Amino acid sequence: MKLTDYKGYVSFWVATTVSNLGSSITALALQVMVVVLLHGNATDVGWISTARWLPYVLLGLIAGATVDRVNRKHVIVLADFSRGILLSAISLSAVSGILNMPILMSLMVLFGAMSLFHDAAYESTVPQLVPRKLLMRANSRLEQSSAVTQTSGPAVAGTVISLVGAPFAILIDALSFVLSGAVMASVTYSPSQDRSHERLIDQIKQGVRWVYRHRTLSSLALNTHAWFFFHSMVGTVFVTFALTKLGFTAFTYSLVITLAGVGSLLGSTISIRIGQRWGIGRGMVVSRLLYGPAAIMLSVAPSAHHGSLLAQAFVLVGCGQFLYGLAMGIEGPIEMGYQQAITPSHMQGRMRATMRSINRSMVVVGAPFGGIIAATYGYRLALWIAVVGLATVGVWLFFSPMRDVEIDKDLADMV
Secondary structure, three states, rough: OHHOHHHHHHHHHHHHHHHHHHHHHHHHHHHHHHHHHHHOOOHHHHHHHHHHHHHHHHHHHHHHHHHOOOOOOHHHHHHOOOOOOHHHHHHHHHOOOOOOOOHHHHHHHHHHHHHHHHHHHHHHHHHHHHOHHHHHHHHHHHHHHHHEEEHHHHHHHHHHHHHHOOOHHHHHHHHHHHHHHHHHHHOOOOOOOOOOOOOHHHHHHHHHHHHHHOOOHHHHHHHHHHHHHHHHHHHHHHHHHHHHHOOHHHHHHHHHHHHHOOOHHHHHHHHHHHHHHHHHHHHHHHHHHHHEEEEEHOOOOOOOHHHHHHHHHHHHHHHHHHHHHHHHHHHHEEEEEHHHHHHOHHHHHHHHHHHHHHHHHHHHHHHHHHHHHHHHHOOHHHHHHHHHHHHHHHHHOOHHHHHHOOOOOOHHHHO
């Protein structure tokens, strides 16, 4: 049985790949636009990240219960088209010279709201497109595609930004969302919907109880929440650190981010083998233990704007980004496949929304926290705090019940 036998999944994979390519371009373009075009600092980058993820905090649980009640494909299509419009508005505002931090933050809040409903529906759709025994493989293919776009996207973004500027790079992402929505509209499958007449609040409580009363899923959830806090610190602080202290240009920065994509591609390629040989839990533990050393390489890169020190900084940062991407590539497919496999179909949206809303809450807090620490006490201190945090998260997962999760009889065919 092959994934290509499921036409709905193939179309879903194409739509996802297209939008991921555009998003990898915007991720860099937005950061560069804040630092270069709007003359912002690490704190400003953190506030933009907060605006992006704030809807996940306020509406995350509601979104999860809602998508379990409706046709998820319709939600994905509407969200893709809406995000294309919002990114076009950001691009046009920047070109016309009226864009400022308040406008950008407002548009990012709306963009985040559309992304929230998209993600809740998207992550709940995969189990409807393929059998449960193919879930890990299906997620691995999606992760590999994401890694490829992460590899090519920053390089494309760096080139486009250098040639025509960040606003036009963002416009490319807007077009990718429109194309993704059009492809997703062609997907055909039999959606699983919760047709019960329970109150929305009661369904939300069911999702929360499922996650935090589950013996191993609860351990993974709490650990992942902490990981997102420190990960958001790295993402917020490092872009400004690289562009202002390490002497990287937008193109140079895009090259080291590309190495993260290369690492992610390799990690997603070997992820299933690691899950099969070591078990899901130990595979997750290995990936979480890699983040600390990766962040150390970013933290010790020497500050210089030319000469051999700049080359040293590029090598250290490149290796750190590669290792960081490798860890994300390893854990992504096995983590998502495990969560989807143990959760009933009618609760997929609520399970993912519960995990996601708290994860993004950590970003909403961690991103500005990292920016404030960097602006007040220095970039390196902020990065070292993140290093200690990421290392602690890895050790914590090692001693948690999640470490002993194996691929049992029901999950054996996944790999």
